[in-house]
Amino acid sequence: MKKRKTNIQWERLIYGGAAILLFLVIWQILVKPGSAKFATPLEVGEFILQHITTKVGPCTIWGHAGWSLSRVGVGYILAAAAGIVLALLMSQSKVCNIILHPLFDLLRPIPPIAWVPLAILWFGIFEKAKYFIIFIGAFVPFVMNTYTGAVRVDKKLIDAALMLGTPPRTIFFRVVFPAIVPQIFAGAQVALTNAWMTVIGAEMARATEGVGWMILKGMENADMAQIVSGMAVIGVTGFLIAALMRWLEKHLIKWNVRER
Amino acid sequence: MCEQIKVQVKNLTKSYGELLVLDNVSFEVKKGEFLCIVGPTGCGKTTFLNSLTKLHDIDSGEILLDSVPVNLKKQSIAYIFQENSVLSWRTVAENVALGLEFKKKELALTKNEIKKKVRDALSIVGLLKFENYYPNQLSASMLQRVVIARAFVIAPELLLMDEPYGQLDINLRFRLEDEVVKICKQFNTTVIFITHNLEEAVYVGDRILILTNKPSKIKEELENPLPRPRDVTSSEFIKLREYVTDQIRWW
Amino acid sequence: MKKRQKIKEKIFSLLSIAGFLACWWLITDVFQLANTSLFPSPVTVFETFVDKLTNANPDGNILGVHILNSLLVVGIGYFAGTLLGIPFGIALGWYKKFEMTVRPLFDIIRTIPPIAWIPIFILWLGIGLIAKSAIVFLTVFIAAALNAYTGITSINPVHMWAGQTMGASNWQLLWKIGIPTAVPMICTGLKIGFNTAWTSLVGAELLGATEGLGYMIQMARVYCRADLVIVGMLTIGVIGLVLSIILDYLEIILTKGRY
Numbered sequence: 001m002k003k004r005k006t007n008i009q010w011e012r013l014i015y016g017g018a019a020i021l022l023f024l025v026i027w028q029i030l031v032k033p034g035s036a037k038f039a040t041p042l043e044v045g046e047f048i049l050q051h052i053t054t055k056v057g058p059c060t061i062w063g064h065a066g067w068s069l070s071r072v073g074v075g076y077i078l079a080a081a082a083g084i085v086l087a088l089l090m091s092q093s094k095v096c097n098i099i100l101h102p103l104f105d106l107l108r109p110i111p112p113i114a115w116v117p118l119a120i121l122w123f124g125i126f127e128k129a130k131y132f133i134i135f136i137g138a139f140v141p142f143v144m145n146t147y148t149g150a151v152r153v154d155k156k157l158i159d160a161a162l163m164l165g166t167p168p169r170t171i172f173f174r175v176v177f178p179a180i181v182p183q184i185f186a187g188a189q190v191a192l193t194n195a196w197m198t199v200i201g202a203e204m205a206r207a208t209e210g211v212g213w214m215i216l217k218g219m220e221n222a223d224m225a226q227i228v229s230g231m232a233v234i235g236v237t238g239f240l241i242a243a244l245m246r247w248l249e250k251h252l253i254k255w256n257v258r259e260r
Numbered sequence: 261m262c263e264q265i266k267v268q269v270k271n272l273t274k275s276y277g278e279l280l281v282l283d284n285v286s287f288e289v290k291k292g293e294f295l296c297i298v299g300p301t302g303c304g305k306t307t308f309l310n311s312l313t314k315l316h317d318i319d320s321g322e323i324l325l326d327s328v329p330v331n332l333k334k335q336s337i338a339y340i341f342q343e344n345s346v347l348s349w350r351t352v353a354e355n356v357a358l359g360l361e362f363k364k365k366e367l368a369l370t371k372n373e374i375k376k377k378v379r380d381a382l383s384i385v386g387l388l389k390f391e392n393y394y395p396n397q398l399s400a401s402m403l404q405r406v407v408i409a410r411a412f413v414i415a416p417e418l419l420l421m422d423e424p425y426g427q428l429d430i431n432l433r434f435r436l437e438d439e440v441v442k443i444c445k446q447f448n449t450t451v452i453f454i455t456h457n458l459e460e461a462v463y464v465g466d467r468i469l470i471l472t473n474k475p476s477k478i479k480e481e482l483e484n485p486l487p488r489p490r491d492v493t494s495s496e497f498i499k500l501r502e503y504v505t506d507q508i509r510w511w
Numbered sequence: 512m513k514k515r516q517k518i519k520e521k522i523f524s525l526l527s528i529a530g531f532l533a534c535w536w537l538i539t540d541v542f543q544l545a546n547t548s549l550f551p552s553p554v555t556v557f558e559t560f561v562d563k564l565t566n567a568n569p570d571g572n573i574l575g576v577h578i579l580n581s582l583l584v585v586g587i588g589y590f591a592g593t594l595l596g597i598p599f600g601i602a603l604g605w606y607k608k609f610e611m612t613v614r615p616l617f618d619i620i621r622t623i624p625p626i627a628w629i630p631i632f633i634l635w636l637g638i639g640l641i642a643k644s645a646i647v648f649l650t651v652f653i654a655a656a657l658n659a660y661t662g663i664t665s666i667n668p669v670h671m672w673a674g675q676t677m678g679a680s681n682w683q684l685l686w687k688i689g690i691p692t693a694v695p696m697i698c699t700g701l702k703i704g705f706n707t708a709w710t711s712l713v714g715a716e717l718l719g720a721t722e723g724l725g726y727m728i729q730m731a732r733v734y735c736r737a738d739l740v741i742v743g744m745l746t747i748g749v750i751g752l753v754l755s756i757i758l759d760y761l762e763i764i765l766t767k768g769r770y
Contacts (some may be wrong), residue, residue: 015608016615023616037634103531109755111710113626114716114725117732117740122549197624201714203675204629204689205729212627217631218719227631235622313676345673348769349691361687394686394768414677474687 011187039224047225048232052232055224057217058209064230065237066204067210071127072195075134079191082135083142084184090143092172104143110203112137112194115200129204137198138191145187182253189245196238211237264291265327265419266450267312272321274304275475276313281307283475285323289312292448296461298508299479305454306342307346309420312452313339316418321453325418336363338411339420344403344427352406355379355390359414381413384443400430403419408436419444421449437464441488456487456510462501463490480507512643516593525526532616556745559738570730578746581723582743584640585712588647589705595705596652600659604693621657625711629718638675638719643712650711651704657699662693695769698762705758709751724750 022042031038051061064119090097115136123129161171203212212235218226267289274282281304289295297305310316312323318482325335356378367438382388395403405426413417425433440462444451455461470479486496489503524623532553539546539552563574629646636642666689673683716725728743
């Protein structure tokens with residue numbers, strides 16, 4: 001049995017690898033090096049390697065990634081706090097739910113990026129506006145997932161605790177909360193992906209550094225190598241933070257067996 | 261006049277990696293015969309049926325149906341699985357028609373002919389009223405009857421059943437056992453029936469094949485001469501059942 | 512009893528929204544607590560909305576034209592994306608060789624968020640209809656293909672065995688068992704695809720366009736017209752919601768009988 005499994009892994013590697021290689025080769029052949037709007041894969045690779053140490057605009061590639069991630073960090077943490085609290089309020093208190101839920105539903109369909117112009121008008125062109133937009137992007141998944149998780153807690157668990165004479169406060173912290181943590185985590189993962197996508201959008205709209213800024217500048221300078229390098233960095237970073245979340249989930253929430 | 265041999269199994273050997281499951285098994289099934297295969301859980305009964313229907317590859321040996329290797333396209337085999345295999349997006353009638361749709365070209369059937377055959381099959385299992393119902397509206401036993409109707413509508417030369425009544429309660433079991441045996445005898449279908457319920461095996465089988473634990477070999481083949489309809493309380497029945505139980509001895 | 516509950520809930524929702532609007536109005540118009548150029552009152556917003564239906568200032572088009580433009584772009588991209596994405600996803604899930612070859616490439620393209628594709632598409636295709644449709648197309652294609660793939664690979668093995676033992680060919684298995692199994696996930700893909708497409712469209716229009724709702728709110732910002740920005744945002748939200756609901760109904764039709 002084990003032999004078969006590794007055989008399949010090898011096959012995948014060969015087929016997949018060959019396809020990617022072929023794609024890169026065709027790309028390399030089709031484009032004339034040094035042309036205006038296009039760049040070869042080699043030129044892209046060169047760009048990335050070069051700019052790990054030299055600057056693109058105000059900072060190196062690491063610097064830009066750092067800027068983007070720091071913005072995500074602030075907006076994300078604020079969204080997590082506000083989102084989880086709001087959702088818990090709405091799920092535990094009928095009054096809060098009746099008042100707040102319709103408002104939430106009203107603002108939900110507006111894509112985070114549509115908030116950019118308003119955010120710039122309100123907060124100017126510097127960091128606050130970006131934090132706000134990222135906050136909006138991450139806020140919605142936190143609220144929705146936490147709310148769904150809290151509302152769907154198995155009634156039997158709560159009833160059992162009540163029957164055993166547990167005071168309501170303890171029920172919340174010892175029964176309800178652990179039950180909804182997996183769901184909150186699911187929301188956290190979606191929120192993180194959203195936040196990452198939103199920060200790129202926000203930076204493209206108005207910024208002076210960051211990976212979003214980098215690819216926008218590339219577009220303005222018709223520098224495809226810069227754009228593609230930026231896209232690569234965005235893709236890889238997004239992938240890494242998603243992988244980090246999955247790893248955290250595996251190790252922090254050991255009791256949760258969610259199908260993937 | 262010698263009876264026709266429907267199925268021949270010759271030196272069938274099958275292993276999963278290093279685990280040998282079926283070890284050089286050979287036997288025959290006559291046309292129209294109701295053969296029961298019994299044995300300890302996990303001894304390879306399901307593996308055998310899967311090998312027969314080419315869902316698994318076998319290591320060595322051969323399985324012949326009407327003296328030729330099994331050909332699912334040309335020969336009609338019906339396989340009733342342990343889990344219910346009704347398609348949730350099709351109505352009862354559409355589910356029963358499935359087998360006919362696959363062989364539409366070979367059988368050259370028109371839409372109306374298919375419809376008529378489906379209705380006949382549904383009447384036999386008593387579900388004609390429910391032909392336009394969806395599976396989520398039916399009970400487990402009704403779904404199993406849909407599967408049985410689906411099996412019979414293609415007039416199978418060979419019917420394979422893998423613990424088909426496992427999920428049903430006793431009353432339904434008795435009823436379905438009787439119904440299915442009746443239909444099989446009516447159409448002279450050859451049946452290979454797997455069960456771990458020994459009373460059921462003695463009740464329905466013309467012949468009983470007892471397998472050993474892994475690696476499985478045939479422990480014994482017995483004829484079941486009891487005349488139908490069979491009485492589970494009669495002393496001959498009990499004697500036969502006790503004999504089979506003795507042979508199994510897996511506890 | 513249940514119907515009464517539902518009506519009660521609907522009334523409360525409306526009351527809550529009305530209350531919110533009232534507070535908003537009080538803060539801006541009555542008590543004048545906010546800078547109305549940045550934080551316009553609901554009355555102003557409504558007036559701007561009505562005005563924009565016929566007034567082409569300051570961005571050169573009336574509201575209706577912007578809406579149609581956005582809908583056109585989303586329509587083209589969505590249609591093309593689902594038409595190509597669904598079969599691609601099905602093939603990816605059904606044919607092992609195809610999956611082994613194409614999947615890694617697909618996964619790489621997939622990790623790059625749609626928004627990051629905007630600069631390169633604008634560089635290649637300009638800022639017109641084609642570039643915007645291309646971005647929507649890519650977004651929808653990825654969502655549709657991914658969900659179709661998940662749908663096909665979630666086939667119940669028992670169903671496959673039933674088909675195989677009845678002598679079905681590979682093609683028959685795909686059409687009669689594979690694709691019907693995938694339909695619910697495909698519907699999910701259609702809905703998710705639309706939501707991300709609508710977001711991508713707004714992004715694309717914000718960054719490089721000459722009409723469309725995204726362009727409208729971007730221009731409104733440039734002219735410091737917070738009221739127009741809000742009108743635009745609400746329009747974007749409402750249209751997105753309405754189309755989303757239509758897709759919900761489509762899903763109910765396509766998956767009838769299963770649940």
